[in-house]
Amino acid sequence: MPHLPQRLAALALLLTGLSCAAAESLPARLDAAIVGLEPQIIEWRRDFHAHPELSNRETRTSERVAAHLKTLGLAVTTGIAHTGVVALLKGGKPGPVVALRADMDALPVTEEVELPFRSNVKAEYGGQQVGVMHACGHDAHTAILMSVAQALVAVKDELPGTVKFIFQPAEEGAPAGERGGALLMREEGVLDNPKPDAIFGLHVVSGTPTGEIRYRSGPFMASNDWLSIKVNGRQTHGAWPWNGVDPVVTAAQIVTGLQNIVARQIDISKEPAVVTVATVNGGIRKNIIPDAVEMTGTIRTFDEPMRRDIHARVKQIAEAIALANGASADVTIDTATTVTLNDPALTERTLPSLVRIAGKDKVRVSPRVMIAEDFSYFQEQVPGVFFFVGVTPPDEDMSKAASNHSPRFFVDEAALVTGARALGAVAVDFLSANAPAAR
Secondary structure (H helix, E strand, O other): OOOHHHHHHHHHHHHHHHHHHHHOOHHHHHHHHHHHOHHHHHHHHHHHHHOOOOOOOOHHHHHHHHHHHHHOOOEEEEEEOOOEEEEEEEOOEEEEEEEEEEEOOOEOOOOOOOOOOOOOOEEEEOOEEEEOEOOOOHHHHHHHHHHHHHHHHHOHHHOEEEEEEEEEOOOOOOOOOOOOHHHHHHHOOOOOOOOOOEEEEEEEEEEEEOOOEEEOOEEEEOEEEEEEEEEEOEOEEOOOHHHOEOHHHHHHHHHHHHHHHHHHHOOOOOOOEEEEEEEEEOOOOOOEEOOEEEEEEEEEEOOHHHHHHHHHHHHHHHHHHHHHOOOEEEEEEEEEEOOEEEOHHHHHHHHHHHHHHHOHHHEEEOOOEOOOOOOHHHHOOOOEEEEEEEEEOOOOOHHHOOOOOOOOOOOOOHHHHHHHHHHHHHHHHHHHHHOOOOO
C-alpha cells in the first residue's frame, strides 16, 4: 500500500489527540467551557442591566433565569422567598453537595452612566417614583452563575457530586412591611434536600482592578442593624419656640451625641464599628416647629458583645437627650444581616482555586469591610466562602472609581469571565477534593 506510512502517521496523530483529550482534567475542561461562554455572559448581563428590578420584585429576572436552567435539563424550583430560583445538578459520579449563590435585585438609583444598555426603568419605592439601576452589580452575579451552571452541565458526566444553584432575591433588603432575602430562603428550606457541604458566593467591587480577587478568612463583612429614631416634641409657631418642644433641635443633639459612641465610648482598637444617621425628616413649613422628627441610619459591627453594647448606648443617649429637652424618643433597631464569616479551613482550601484562575499576584487578602451581606445567613448553617472580584479598568485611578451603590457605578465586562471562572473553579475543586476514593 503506497500511502501506508502516511496513514499510520495520521492514525498516530489522531490517537495522540484523543489521548490528550481524555487526559485533560475536569477543572481544565470546565474552565474552557466558561471561557467559551464569555459573549453569552456579557449578553445576559446587559439584558439584566437594562431591565433592573427592585427587591422582591425580580419577576422578569427570575423568569429568565428559570427558563435558562430548564433548558439545561436541571430540576428547577421557583417562588422561593417570593421570586427566588433554585436548581439542582446531579453529577455522573458520587460526591458531596456544593451550593453556589447569586443575588438578583437592583437598587432605587437613577443611572448616570452613558451606556447603550443603560437603565431607564422607574418603579415605586417608599411611596415615591424612583429610577432603578443595578448599581451594586447583581446583574453581573446573575449572569455569572447562569454561565457556571451551563458549563457544569457540559461536564456533568465527570462531575463528582451535586451542585445547587441559588438565585436569591432581595439581598438589598425587602421593602417595608415585607420579608425576603437569604434568611427567608433559608427558612423556606433552600439549604435542605440536599443540604450543601459548602456554599460559595462572590461580589463584584469597584475600586479593585479588573481580574483581581480579594478574599479574607474569618470575619469579612460587618453585621448591619437598621436604626430608626422618632423624636416626639410639641408643634408650635416658629416665632414662639417656648410655646412648644422643638424636636428638630433635639434630633440634632441626638445625632451629635450618637457619634460619641464610636469616638469616645467603645474600644475600637479591638474591633471597628460604625453608627451612622443617614436620614433626618421633619416639618413641612419654614415657620412651623413640627410635632416630630424621624431619623434612620445603620449600625455596623464585627463583635456580638460590642454590638449589644452599642444598641444599649444608642437607646440610652437618644432617650436621655430627648428627656433633657422635654421631648421623647422612640428607638427601634432591627437586624438586617449578621457578620459575613468565611470558614477559615474552607478558605484555606479554596485559595489555590482562586490563584489558579487569577494568578498569585492578583489574589490578595482584603481588609475587613463595613458593608454587609446577607450571604451570612447561609454561612450560619453551612461552611461558606465569599470573595470579591474587581471590576474597575486597571488603567483608572482606583481611588476615584465610583463605588458600588453610586449612580455612576461601572462594571468592566472583562471581569465577568474572571468571576465565572473563579466560581466554577471553587465548586469543581471542592467536589473533586471531597469525592469518595475510587475502588
